[in-house]
Amino acid sequence: MIEHLEELILEILIRLPVKSLVRFRCVSKSWCAWIDSQHFISLHLQHSINTQTNLHVILSDCENKTDHYSLAFDEVFDEPLTKFNNVFTSDKGYKIVGSCKGLLCLSYSIPKNERLILWNPFTRRYKKLPTARVSKLRLSPAYRYGFGYDDVSNDYMVLKLIPSYGLKSYRHIGNEAEVYSLRLNSWKRVENFPYSEFKFLRSACFVNGSLYWLVYFESYRMEAQDFESPWLIVAFSLEDEEFRELPLPSTSNKDDDLKYLGVGESYDFDLAVLDGCLCFLKIYDSNAVEVWVMKQYGEEEFWSRLHLLIPDGFYDSDESGFVKSLAYSKNGEKLLLETQQKALIWYDLKKSDNKVYTFPDVLPYFDANMCFESLVSLGDGSKYDGSV
Template structure:
């Protein structure tokens, strides 16, 4: 038996707990390669428990290693297009490399992003989960008799207690919830407000297990607990009345609720550092009006903070589909290079996740190219090509035996 080199014999053997901690911190794009190391690593990385721990560890990291911008583009074909957040902040002059995943033309909206999954919707009330990294997708939700233009509120989030993803929609005064993995919609209590739909934010922001909508006319936030499926209320900051705010926007920044609005001279950004506690609202920044360009004196101009770097640079998106970077330390404004195409929907922050397959892959046809006959057996061939495959195997086995007989002739007595 060949002996290992002495240098390899001196290498220490890492404890299993330490190997796990290292794998939890490995960027998502390398995990598929690590599955090829050995069977035990493949089984470990493929498990749902590993996926949850890896996401929890990566989510707790303050850097932008695992964060990406994501949108639906429609330049040449409909696709989910993402780019690295880190590369965007590192070099403003060079457009970051984008990665596209082609999707069916019917999916025209991104409802939200949660735990590395995107919730997509079409114009006719169908919803679907998609992981842009692995390309896996869930089954479609049951058909619901609504059109997108009739939906007044919607939201997507994760019920941590029951380990379920849920989507909520309100249409024509009726509110329904669908839990992915089931085949039905549940009708629940409608929104606790008599205000018309135009007085609400349309999209619910997911934070701490709840969806949140800003009620524009009453200056409050209505929340919906995804576990209990009940409504609540979150109070706005105490001392914002003197600002005479307008053009409010509720968003999520650093996994916290973020309130952004305009006054006469500033764009004001508040951050709720502890969800549900009014005293935790902190005025994060004041951006002078002239720092943010407004086209054609748009009276409904709004700004959404998307992300903030460790050195205090904030990435903002305007409702005119423009990206702006603002340095909170020196007040400088930067305009990153154009990333996505002209035809796109709203940008979302997507956190890379190596989630397991959302739905088992079912082979629709025979493995043989061009054959559409249903597969039979575990190898994926139809009856016709299975017999041909077996014939090829018998022929190869006979040829192999003949070569062995030629190389090792029987002893002649």
């Protein structure tokens, strides 16, 4: 009878939000030990991921970058925004560069003054990462980051790319790479980094144990290289720390690449994560978007395509194209998009009655990321709110 009662309690507790679980730690010493155990933390997080519950859209203010808000994931965003305590005191603010299994990675990077933070916004704990090794190349503020989790070593990891530029030409001259381990709380250099001459765009996407970047080889170097296209998707496995390459979906060809690089009508490329799958987005200046979703991983990648048309008024072709896929609805019939950093759109994949949400009084411009509530610990050296 007692065993059945404990199983019932466990089934109830793994469904609860973090705020309730933190409060229930005070019920007894045994409940506290239970909720704090790695086994329970893993069960709670995995249940949330499997059922798409305890999921939030994290909105970061693009104007006042120290402010971050939470919006409970729902097909009807009728609840008010919840503002997080401002624990990031820099006037410049911190940018979210990755979200993974209940943690966020934030960066504030200027030459010779880099700061990285891992943050659990629901337990209100954060950890400032130690300073990485100083690059031997000329430092650039345009660092690129990837944040993910290795199931084998049970470790959260950050991959940092350091692009550098010539002192006189200001041309890109190379990259270095370093990997941070939360379990070891230390950095190490990636030896023989194979993509020194490529440019890495934005931050990486974490999918299925690997970090994925969209990269390109600059046009002025193309003549000396045997490339069919300057564009590649580069994957970095967190388990074995090996790189591999993936071609873009087959619709991309050399003419398309030339258009992107300035010949003819332009559009943008990007990567995103959707329902645990890697997505390649091809964003036209006519408010049309192709979303290619990778359904199979390994030597033979398989992409499936969605064709979207952003509603009028929420895509400005005069600005740089920006559309980001965030999540499917629970029934899979709608797709949540962020457009131009000013609107969330529930895009109906079967009908045309899309729902648009803006927050002009609080967040006229924002950056959106998905994050599950979790009890994941940041280990020794973590802090509870306060100044960074």
